[in-house]
Structure formats: structure tokens, C-alpha cells
Amino acid sequence: MLPIIFISVICIIFIVLGVAISKYKCYWLISGYNTQSKEEKSKVDIEKIAKHMGRMCYLIAFLIFIGAIVSKYFQISILPFIITLLIIVFGYLIYMQKFDHNKKSKSEIMVMVVIGFITFAIMIITFSFGNEANNIIIKEDAIVIDGSYGITLKREDIKEIKLVDNIPEIGFKSNGYSDGGAIKKGDFKLENGEKVKLYVQSNKGPYIKISTVNFDVYINYKDISLTNQSFNNLK
Template sequence: MLLLFFIQLTLVLIFLLIGWAIVKKEAYGLISSFRSRPKEEQEELIQNGYPQKTGKLLIATALILLILLPLLFTPFSYAMEVQIGVMVVLLLGGFIYLSKYEVPKKRKKSYIISTSIAVITFGVLFVVSYLGFQDAELTLKKDSFEISGVYGDDWSYEDITQIDLLDKMPEVLLRTNGYGMQSISKGYFKVKDYGNSLLFIYKGHSPYLLIQTNDATIFINSKDAEKTKDWYYQLVEQSGKAE
């Protein structure tokens, strides 16, 4: 939690510093592509107030993110997701708005580009979030078990070496390829004492089902504790293996 706090605080400070430099020190070269524009365009943009409004947008975004920072220390499960969403909406929406202060001959193009970027970004975020928050279901078949959803797969009972039900999730050290959010961990992570592992975890919802096979270490649970226990007992019965 503290790591997330310091990462987001650093982001806030970067936005504040860049915004302050643009507004107070007229460091317009910090704005993307401003320095490469013809002198006449630079002067027209300054006259339109484009650089100053860009700086104020960054400062406003930073202040709103700063206000939202304490959410990380509350029971609210989606604090990080809300902060990321607010930041994306403010920045992308802000840059669409700033297009009205572009030089007239580039204004339409600016609207099209900024709006297209916003639509694509929101589309990608929606798909990623939808897939990431889908429940992972464990299904038992005749000779194998399957975990559904993103990063899911099918594993043979013969390959299982250990099944255990854990009251506490081991410490997750590093995300290598997956969703690492405040409320869920899904994908490949480094786990203390277990190494590279495949996680389908809702944080704070014990117990956790550990399944070790010849080539994978899997942690999975459900928000419903009884469902996780049922997975454990059914898997033990089908495979004949347990801790």
C-alpha cells in the first residue's frame, strides 16, 4: 500500500512541477511538440493561452489526484482504479478541450486526433478492465480441471503434485505479466517461497486455494469462502492429492 502511495504521490509532484514551470516560468518547451513549431505558431498559441491552460490542466489534475490519495488507506476496494480513471478522464478530456485554443488551421485536426486518442484509450481500458474483473471459475472435468477467463488454462489431474487450502495468501513480491490492482491479482506474479506463480486472487477474501502441478503454481479463490472450500474438496477427491 505504501509503495502505491509513493508512486502516485510522485506522479502528482511531477504534474505539479511541470504545470508550475509552464504557468509561472513560461517553460513552454515542456509541452509536446511546442518547440518544433514555427515561431509564428508558437506566438499565436501563446496569444490564445494554449500553453498556460495546458499548465493549469496539469496542476488541476495533480490537485484532484492529491485529494483522492487518502482513498488508498480506506476500505474502498477500487481506490486505485478510481484514481487512474479520474486521471485519464481529466487529461484526455482536457486535451480535447484545449484543441479550441489551437491555431485555426490545425484546430480541426487537433480535435480529431485528441478525440480519437480518447476513444481508443477508453475502449482499451474498458476491455482490459472487463476482462480483468471477470470471475475466474474452476471447473472439474473427467481427467483435468480448467480455470476460465484471462490467463486461464486446462491442467491434468495427473500433473498435480500438491493441493492446499491457505488461510493467508503468501506475500506477492512482483508482477511479471498480469493485472496487479488493489482488489485483485490476476496473471503471473513472483510469490515469496513459491517463485513464479499464476494468480486468480481476490485480495482479502480468504481462504486461498493452492494448486501445484509439474509446471505451474496456481493460487485461486472466490469472494465466497464456501465456494473456494468446495473447489478444494472436489479437487482433492478427483485427484486424490492434498497437503
């Protein structure tokens, strides 16, 4: 419930910003325009910029809310919504340049293009690494879950390894990765406050549950046969 409330507050903030800029002419909220000189401001069609800025804020609020609902209740990755959001933001920012008749250097335009490219690149790389499945390496004295947010579990700390059909209701991520859908890695907290480690690739069971003296670990793969095979190797 908390994440949805938090997302709703963010959406309301964007809606309020959109209304303030487009309807109530709070142009001082527009970054860049509020630092321009009077001469520079006179060359800006601020009313058109404000109108499009308002629309952009409404679209951002809509996409954030829909993305959060879809990822929360339908376990669909939030990546398409983030890509769409970035395209809209950079698209609007580039489009609104036509209403600013102040001369801009090529370097200023290049900076905007480079920032956009870097943002997309970082996002794609982050999701690519985060979405990779973690491998289980079995050693004589330990079980190693390698990859991002991996962990080494000492044999002496392991109480039980079993196959379960479901995992408890997840509260929130404390130190880990989630694509907003099924994929979850790292440290999470359950609704009851209990700490768990997740290496989950699918929201459908079965899951390998490794109970240790300190926490429980849940692992599964998109391919059910791979989950079953990994469990048999651990037995």
C-alpha cells in the same frame, strides 16, 4: 515498497513538469507548441495554456499517487482513478484549444475525439475481460483454469490441494492482470521472490491453494460459498 517508490518518482516528474511549464516558462516542453512556426505561436495565448498545463500536471500527480496508495493499502480498484485521470487530461486538452487561435480543421478535432473514444473503449474492454472470474474445469488427467491467463495443471504435477485463510504477501506482477485492488490474475512474485499463479477475486479468504512441483496456485471468488464449492469439487 518498490511500486510505491516508482509511483512517487512518476508523480515527482509530473510536478516538476508542471512547475517548469507554469512557473519557469519552459514552453518548449509543451507538445505541439514547440513545433509551431513564429506566426502560429503569435496566435497562441501561451501563458494561459502554460497555467492550465501546470494545473493538469499537478492533478495527474495527485490522482496517480492517491490511486496507488488506495489500491495498495485498501485493495480498491484503480479503475475509477484511471477514468477520472483520462477525463481530466482530455478535458484540459479540449479546453486549452480555446487559447490557440490558429484555425483547426474538422479532421484535427475529429482525430482528438476518436483517440479519446478509442482510449476509453480499450480501457473498459481490458478491465471487463480482466475482471471476469476464471472457471475451474475438472478433467480426469488435469485441472483446467480457463479464462484470461488460464492454465492447465496435470494431475501428476499436483502435490496438494487445500483451503487456506490467507495468501502470502505479494511482491509484484510479472505477467498478469490486476485492477489495482483485490482482483489479480496470472504470474506474480511474492515478497520472498517465489513465483505463484493467482486467480483471485477477493482479498478475503478462504483461498484454494493448489501446490504443484513448480509453483503454487491460489484461487478464490467473491462469493465464499462458490470458493468452498469449487474446493469440494476438487477434493
